[in-house]
Amino acid sequence: MRIQNKLFFIILLYSSALIGMMFLLMQWSIDRGMLDYVNTKEAEAVQPVVAGLAAIYAQQQSWDNLKDNKRQFRDLLRQHNIERLLPPPSRKNRNREKPNNRRPPPKNIAVLDKQLQPVLGRISHNALTDSEMKVNQIAIVHNSQTVGWLILPKRKEITEGFELQFLEQQREAFIAISLLLIVLAIIIAFPLARHFVQPVNRLAAGTLALTQGDYKVSLPLDRRDELGQLARDFNELATTLDNNEHSRKRWLADISHELRTPLAILRGELEAIIDGIRTPSDEHIRSMQQEVIHLSKLIDDLYQLSNTDIGGLRYNKSLVNISQLIERQLNHHQPGLKTEQLHIELHPAKTAIKLWGDETRLCQLIDNLLNNSRKYTNPAGTVRVTLDKDDDNMYITIEDSAPGVPDNALGQLFDHLYRVDNSRNRSTGGSGLGLAICQQIVEAHGGHISAQHSELGGLAIRFSLPLDKVTTGWR
Numbered sequence: 001m002r003i004q005n006k007l008f009f010i011i012l013l014y015s016s017a018l019i020g021m022m023f024l025l026m027q028w029s030i031d032r033g034m035l036d037y038v039n040t041k042e043a044e045a046v047q048p049v050v051a052g053l054a055a056i057y058a059q060q061q062s063w064d065n066l067k068d069n070k071r072q073f074r075d076l077l078r079q080h081n082i083e084r085l086l087p088p089p090s091r092k093n094r095n096r097e098k099p100n101n102r103r104p105p106p107k108n109i110a111v112l113d114k115q116l117q118p119v120l121g122r123i124s125h126n127a128l129t130d131s132e133m134k135v136n137q138i139a140i141v142h143n144s145q146t147v148g149w150l151i152l153p154k155r156k157e158i159t160e161g162f163e164l165q166f167l168e169q170q171r172e173a174f175i176a177i178s179l180l181l182i183v184l185a186i187i188i189a190f191p192l193a194r195h196f197v198q199p200v201n202r203l204a205a206g207t208l209a210l211t212q213g214d215y216k217v218s219l220p221l222d223r224r225d226e227l228g229q230l231a232r233d234f235n236e237l238a239t240t241l242d243n244n245e246h247s248r249k250r251w252l253a254d255i256s257h258e259l260r261t262p263l264a265i266l267r268g269e270l271e272a273i274i275d276g277i278r279t280p281s282d283e284h285i286r287s288m289q290q291e292v293i294h295l296s297k298l299i300d301d302l303y304q305l306s307n308t309d310i311g312g313l314r315y316n317k318s319l320v321n322i323s324q325l326i327e328r329q330l331n332h333h334q335p336g337l338k339t340e341q342l343h344i345e346l347h348p349a350k351t352a353i354k355l356w357g358d359e360t361r362l363c364q365l366i367d368n369l370l371n372n373s374r375k376y377t378n379p380a381g382t383v384r385v386t387l388d389k390d391d392d393n394m395y396i397t398i399e400d401s402a403p404g405v406p407d408n409a410l411g412q413l414f415d416h417l418y419r420v421d422n423s424r425n426r427s428t429g430g431s432g433l434g435l436a437i438c439q440q441i442v443e444a445h446g447g448h449i450s451a452q453h454s455e456l457g458g459l460a461i462r463f464s465l466p467l468d469k470v471t472t473g474w475r
Helices: 003-047 047-062 063-070 070-079 091-095 124-130 163-210 228-272 281-308 322-339 359-376 408-412 434-444
Strands: 110-113 120-121 137-143 145-153 319-320 341-348 352-359 382-389 393-401 449-455 457-466
Touching: 003 137, 047 063, 047 137, 047 145, 063 120, 070 120, 091 137, 091 408, 110 163, 124 359, 228 281, 281 449, 319 322, 319 359, 322 359, 322 382, 322 393, 322 408, 352 359, 352 457, 359 382, 359 393, 359 434, 359 457, 408 449, 434 449, 434 457
Parallel strands: 341 382
Antiparallel strands: 110 120, 110 145, 137 145, 319 352, 382 393, 393 457, 449 457
């Protein structure tokens, strides 16, 4: 059975049960209220009898006269037409009635003295001691003192009269109202069930689309409840999967291109030598060696990135003086930067900076950033390295002069195999993995790296690394 049908029947069943309980409770309340009303009215109706019994008691200041003349009590009941208020006799007793219709007073109609001892009439002890008070116990008062009690049975049910007609009319009205409410529950339950199930159906359809590779699917965000939040999370998931799919395809295309280019060159060189077009000279061999070196470096970079992604890259951390490391790496790159006619500026921190890290990976980080500036900075430009720190982190900024990077490319510089030059010109020797590796190294040390425009007119790479709290003040 579908969820919508289950929800519909649950709502309908719950509503019907609630309506049925309300019907029974209201019917019970009205029946009980009407019965109490009738008993109260009957107790008020026998007040003339109570007054007559008080007068009989006043004649001799006792009940002896009434005890000796029981007919007087029956006549008093007939005089005030009290017998009509009493429950009708059963069919069995009705058949046994005498022709003159002079039966004794019904059971449980009696007169008691003030000590609750019978004067006349029949009354069971249970009727007086029952906690539910099955009889009306009406005091007989003479000279402001209770001298006796008139016991009148309470009605257990209403069997005749306008009261019974009223109860029947109310019961019929309640039944009609209950049926109307059930019909309304049916009318409301179906759209309500569909209202709750519709987003679930959308989510199921969207999930099916995701399993079939359609990551463009999107759910409408027209709700503000938990199902609306679920729809928003689903859309975020679909967007993430779509981006990952695009990244995967681009990653495969970029790797294929980067691997195919040196292999094509090597194949062409070898085929030319085999066909006798070229002689195996030192120049040709060095050209093929450069392609092998480039291919080997690309594979090593890919391997390093893959190890970092799967957590297989190990870092051997120790106390590192980052100030000395920067100066040492700048000295190593000095000849290459001068060859490109680039001017170097170093702005060291006021005090030496030491941190806990992997010295080899940090050297690789600085080398990649300096090589990136050397490759893409115009001749006669400037490369500036700035060190700074605060209480918690150290900051290194490596920036260069023109050319700069477009605004829309700043956020993609750390993507795998991304290069601003879409023509993939390999004259610079870059593979588009250097900054991605830098990001992995910085994040492995608990830091953050970002790209921004440099005031020199080129690109500025700024990264932060957490300081070692114990050794921050060392010299």
